[in-house]
Amino acid sequence: MRPFDYRRATDARSAVAALDGRPDAMYLGGGTNLVDLMRLGVVSPETLVDVTRISCGAIEESEDGGLMIGAGVRNSDLAADPLVRRIHPMLAQSVLAGASGQIRNMATVGGNLLQRTRCSYFQDVTKPCNKRQPGSGCPAREGDHRNLAILGHSGSCVATHPSDMAVALAALGAVVHVEGARGPRTVPMPGLHRLPGDEPERDTVLEPGDLITAVEVPALPFATRSRYRKVRDRASFAFAVVSVAAALDVEGGVVRDCRIALGGVAHIPWRAERAESALRGSAATAAEFARAADAELAQSRPLRQNAFKVHLVHNVLVRTLVDLAETP
Ligand SMILES: Cc1cc2nc3c(=O)[nH]c(=O)nc-3n(C[C@H](O)[C@H](O)[C@H](O)COP(=O)(O)OP(=O)(O)OC[C@H]3O[C@@H](n4cnc5c(N)ncnc54)[C@H](O)[C@@H]3O)c2cc1C
Ligand code: SF4
Numbered sequence: 001m002r003p004f005d006y007r008r009a010t011d012a013r014s015a016v017a018a019l020d021g022r023p024d025a026m027y028l029g030g031g032t033n034l035v036d037l038m039r040l041g042v043v044s045p046e047t048l049v050d051v052t053r054i055s056c057g058a059i060e061e062s063e064d065g066g067l068m069i070g071a072g073v074r075n076s077d078l079a080a081d082p083l084v085r086r087i088h089p090m091l092a093q094s095v096l097a098g099a100s101g102q103i104r105n106m107a108t109v110g111g112n113l114l115q116r117t118r119c120s121y122f123q124d125v126t127k128p129c130n131k132r133q134p135g136s137g138c139p140a141r142e143g144d145h146r147n148l149a150i151l152g153h154s155g156s157c158v159a160t161h162p163s164d165m166a167v168a169l170a171a172l173g174a175v176v177h178v179e180g181a182r183g184p185r186t187v188p189m190p191g192l193h194r195l196p197g198d199e200p201e202r203d204t205v206l207e208p209g210d211l212i213t214a215v216e217v218p219a220l221p222f223a224t225r226s227r228y229r230k231v232r233d234r235a236s237f238a239f240a241v242v243s244v245a246a247a248l249d250v251e252g253g254v255v256r257d258c259r260i261a262l263g264g265v266a267h268i269p270w271r272a273e274r275a276e277s278a279l280r281g282s283a284a285t286a287a288e289f290a291r292a293a294d295a296e297l298a299q300s301r302p303l304r305q306n307a308f309k310v311h312l313v314h315n316v317l318v319r320t321l322v323d324l325a326e327t328p
Contacts, residue, residue: 001038005047011054012179012213018049019209020181027051027211029111030074032103037116041125042132052108056213059084065219071110071177071212075165076101078109088217090226090245094168097230100237110212113166113176113192116203117159117267118239119148130156131200138200146305147241150313151266157200158303161193161268162239168228169215170269171245171261177214180207186216190261193268200267222249222257225327229320230263231312240264242313248324250284258321262296262313272296275317289321290314 006028009015019025025047028034037043056070059081067088069078078084079095099107121127121139128136140148140158148158166189174189193204206212226247232238243263249256258279260272275296282288293314300310 002044004038004045006050007047008050009054012056012211015049015051015054015211016179016181016209018047019211022047023208025049027110029072029108030103030106031111032099032107033111033115037123040123042116042123051110051211056110062216062219065221067217069109069215069217071108071214073109075099075104075107075109075112078165079104086224088168088172088220088223088226090223090228090247091165091168091172091217093228094164094230094243094245097228097240097243098164109165109215112163113169113212113215114204114206115162118162119159120144122159131159131196134199134201141303144305145303147239147264148303148306149266150300150302150306150309151262151270152195153267153301153303154196154198154200156198157196157267159196159200159267160264161203161266163269164228164230164240164243164263166193166269167240167243167261167263168245169217170271171226171247171259172217172220172223173259175216175218176212177216178206179211179213181209184213190268190271196267203267220247220259223247223259225249225324226259227320227324229316231316242309242316244313244317244320246317246320246324248284248321250325253284255279255282255284255288260296260317262317265300265309265313272317274299279321284321284325286318286322289318289325292321293317 026045028048056072085092176187230243247259262270275292278292278295
């Protein structure tokens with residue numbers, strides 16, 4: 001690993017000022033992804049600005065029943081929070097489904113949202129990769145892409161976004177609070193992460209030096225009936241092959257409202273808007289859930305090795321919705 005300077009920021013403004021005009025500097029959260037990438041030589045910042053000590057470490061309930069989660073909140077604290085578990089079970093479940101206990105103790109909410117893809121070519125500096133080195137090519141497209149995208153990919157990149165938590169936050173319509181060189185602003189989810197298009201090197205809409213300070217989760221009363229279900233190759237310590245975050249509002253056997261997002265299928269946490277539209281007002285039955293899954297997956301474009309994901313997402317989504325419909 002190349003030598004680097006380490007600084008500790010005490011507040012958001014000084015953190016942003018420390019990165020202003022410094023493309024060689026990066027924020028450091030728990031370091032569980034960034035330090036790995038530095039070891040691999042994927043990134044080589046000259047300066048790391050530690051943002052874990054600025055006042056972004058609380059989970060607070062807002063007056064309207066929403067949540068404000070500081071960017072510095074550790075993943076394990078978020079998953080264990082009694083309020084989060086009660087009003088947004090799928091958010092707590094999504095965090096618990098990720099990584100390991102030790103990593104969740106270190107990892108922060110801000111860092112989790114901005115972790116990089118686990119595409120093996122991206123992590124191997126001896127291979128070309130458009131995301132790591134724009135214009136160098138995408139060997140995954142014709143190579144090993146079993147775990148990569150079936151939705152929204154481009155000729156430039158077929159990578160998937162790795163965060164479980166981001167899938168639940170996309171389903172919940174979270175709002176990301178950002179401090180930038182020109183002051184504070186908010187970015188809605190979905191909308192933080194971007195499809196690869198011709199610029200796969202850009203994972204998100206954030207500008208260089210933007211600091212995530214908090215994530216706001218608006219009130220969604222029916223999310224007490226929600227679930228995150230993840231399929232992975234091992235029982236723990238593995239990224240999603242596919243995942244589903246879903247919340248269902250059923251009355252008299254009819255779907256009044258729902259929220260659905262998919263993980264492991266795209267460069268972004270994929271909000272399943274077509275499935276949601278198909279479900280609203282329909283009977284809460286397995287047949288209607290299957291019809292909604294078909295509506296979403298009609299736009300899938302599987303690659304040579306990952307057509308199985310289309311069937312897997314379909315089945316996991318239907319099963320999850322059936323379980324939610326049967327939840328008292
Ligand atoms: C073996 C292993 C298995 C894993 N399995 C899973 C899994 O199954 N599911 C899952 O979701 N995750 C998994 N993870 C990923 C883990 O959750 C992430 O590494 C972690 O969430 C990143 O958080 P961090 O605070 O350590 O980020 P860091 O590594 O510190 O930072 C990640 C990125 O975010 C930037 N950053 C950090 N904080 C901020 C901020 N406040 N504002 C702006 N930029 C910021 C950094 O500059 C860096 O680019 C796994 C990790 C490992 C090592
Ligand atoms: S899929 Fe994306 S991250 Fe993977 S090799 Fe291709 S360009 Fe790189």
